[in-house]
Amino acid sequence: MATKAKTTARTTAKTAPARRTNGVSYPAASSLPAADFVTGEGGELHQVAAGNQPVMTTNHGVPIGDDHNSLKAGPRGPTLLEDFVLREKIWHFDHERIPERAVHARGLGAHGRFELTDSLADYTTAKVLSDTGVATPVFVRFSTVAGNRGSADLARDVRGFAVKMYTPEGNWDIVGNNIPVFFIQDAIKFPDLAHAVKEEPDRGFPQAASAHDTFWDWIACTPEAMHMVMWQMSDRTIPRSVRMMQGFGVHSFRLINAEGASTFVKFHWTPVANLQSVVWDEALKINGADPDFHRRDLYNAIADGKHPQWDLGVQLFTEEEAAGFDFDHLDATKLIPEEVVPLRTIGRLTLDRNPDNVFSETEQVAFMTQNVPPGIDFSDDPLLHGRNFSYLDTQLSRLGSTNFTQIPINAPKCPFANMQRDGHMQTLPQGTRVAYTPSLIDPSGPREDPARGFRTFPAAVEGPKARVRSATFADHFSQARQFFMSQTETEQNHIIAALIFELSKVELPIIRSTMLGQLANIDAELAERVASGLGHRAPIEPVAAAVKARTDLPPSPALSILARGAPGLAGRQVGLLVTDGASSATVGALIEAAVAAGATPKVICPKVGGVDLDDGSHLRGDFQLAGGPSVLFDTVAIVASDDGTTALLGEAAAVAWTHSAFEHLKVIAATAEAQPLLDAAGVKADAGIVELAAANDAAAFVALAGEGRIWAREPMVRTVY
Secondary structure, three states, X not given: OOOEEEEEEEEOOOOOOOEEEXXXXXXXXXXXXXXXXXXXXXXXXXXXXXXXXXXXXXXXXXXXXXXXXXXXXXXXXXXXXXXXXXXXXXXXXXOOOOOOOOOOOOEEEEEEEEEEOOOOOOOOOOHHHOOOOOEEXXXXXXXXXXXXXXXXXXXXOOEEEEEEXXXXXXXXXXXXEOOOOOOOOOHHHXXXXXXXXXXXXXXXXXXXXXXXXXXXXXXXXXXXXXXXXXXXXXXXXXXXXXXXXXXXXXXXXEEEOOOOOEEEEEEEEEEOOOOOEOOHHHHHHHHHHOOOHHHHHHXXXXXXXXXXXXXEEEXXXXXXXXXXXXXXXXXXXOOOXXXXXXXXXXXXXXXXXXXXXXXXXXXXXXXXXXXXXXXXXXXXXXXXXXXXXXXXXXXXXXXXXXXXXXXXXXXXXXXXXXXXXXOOOOOXXXXXXXXXXXXXXXXOOOOOOOOOOOOOOOOOOOOOEEEOOOHHHOOOOHHHHHHHHOOXXXXXXXXXXXXXXXXXXXXXXXXXXXXXXXXXXXXXXHHHHHHHHHOOOOOOOOOOOOOOOOOOOOOOHHHOOHHHOOOOOOOOEEEEEEOOOOOHHHHHHHHHHHHHOOOEEEEEEOOOOOEEOOOOOEEOOOEEHHHOOHHHOOEEEEEOOHHHHHHHHOOHHHHHHHHHHHHOOOOEEEOHHHHXXXXXXXXXXXXXXXXXXXOOHHHHHHHHXXXXXXXXXXXXXXXXX
């Protein structure tokens, strides 16, 4: 089988003067070598050497013939351990940073438990998925991907969602994200993705941001990433809280039952608190007001006894059913719509304890996709196979020892024994003479157990060893289109606005025009709207696609945040801006209504010491005005006296506080005395502005706020392209 198809594009030398951008000199185009773009059978673009370009080699000088595909046994077969190109590339990437994680460095975590409610004993021998009523200890780490440990929480970024279950048969790690698909199909391309999205090495910025040339340059040349890009540009990547986002195992795994039969499975975590995101301008301001917004939110929720919960759902399907899909389930850039394979809820995850020490636990925890108990096995997803190698390898660099499993947060809670000995930081007593098997000297040591031990499903493997992407992976645009068409009009507007924001930060016009060509493969109107926002006037030329996007895939409402229903106020925060002389009865009614809805009321005062209300009582503040901007709260109310409002009008922070709440589409309640402040902030009456006049107005305000933001207001406060 051929591994390369026809040349689809060629960049040639053009005469142009040298130029400078951000103080960096770029050579004239005439001095650049020519380059060929060759399309592989999986639709991936290979940029191959031409002219006098250097040939890519390993660090030992061996020329590399394919930098896009790992070595597999047949197009859809497993990745082979002999692939030294894959191993060296990922091995080197794993050891690029010491000791911070190369990716997912910014993290927060918590302890908890998982309780199975619906047994999968018919599908798997794994006790954690077959024994109901058992509380399995867990540790969960949430994270951003691109930034370092010091970056802000509200970067537009994919979120890691990694769960370590300490099962009676060993640790099980579901190392996933808050998005069900990924940028790449083959693990050999992960170092390229990470290098492209991280800060540019010649300048060291931007930090925790994809809005720069190298990222979009790589994306423009990598059509397989277009589905993930649509998710990345959606509101999924700016969640209100880690408590309010989904988690996905991403890959297909296998469940193996007592008879040895295999069933494929995908894992989904769905928050009981429902999904909720912030708007982009709000995210930028939250990062300035509280760069630890997510970690503070999770810590406080657990400390206050409002334990976050997620339901674990599975999609179960057979080999025969998978053969009938119009996509390849081994392709990590594809998802299985819930309308095709329904989600079956089988258990609940609860986080109920904060770490005692963030370094000892959150930073030293080591997740590995290879950690599965007997009864769970791997599919032949090439991205998963590369991760199985990479995660174990990277722990040596980050934690400094092969004995990292002896760190308490990583140690299994069930008995464990083997013949591994010594090594840096060995802490276990190892007094036995025999550290090998078999042995006549001491036959009493740990031995393999064919009955209870891990068994690999004997899947048939055939085909020539080759570096090739399966042709079943070649459709890069159909599901990207399906995702976009599954969004509400508001969410589509946000995706377009995000693309305009990101591509506006790109300096090289050829990257913007190529990205528009890739977007046109998803939807022509999408590309035109982004082009309009960029001020791009030239015709949009679609980039040649290996497979054209299907237009007959039905929308999937499960892919939309807003289509899943109102978020409610449980677990949210209500900000109350209160002045001296304000109505004690109104403040009391607001606090009572917020608490009844499961929300946490927070009082903001001109001075943190508090205010004196109209009945002479003193109300202590949770925030001082400048330190408690409205971006920190899900909905807000202003309870002011006439004199208090006059004082607020002299505070720019008070006007900004009110304007931001309106701009961010929040429901706003206010007493009549506060009207001059609303006017000064440009607040216009709409369905989301509630006057606090009658006794039951507080309850009505809280009920309305539970329905979410006032999306109809958005065209009033920002351009919608």
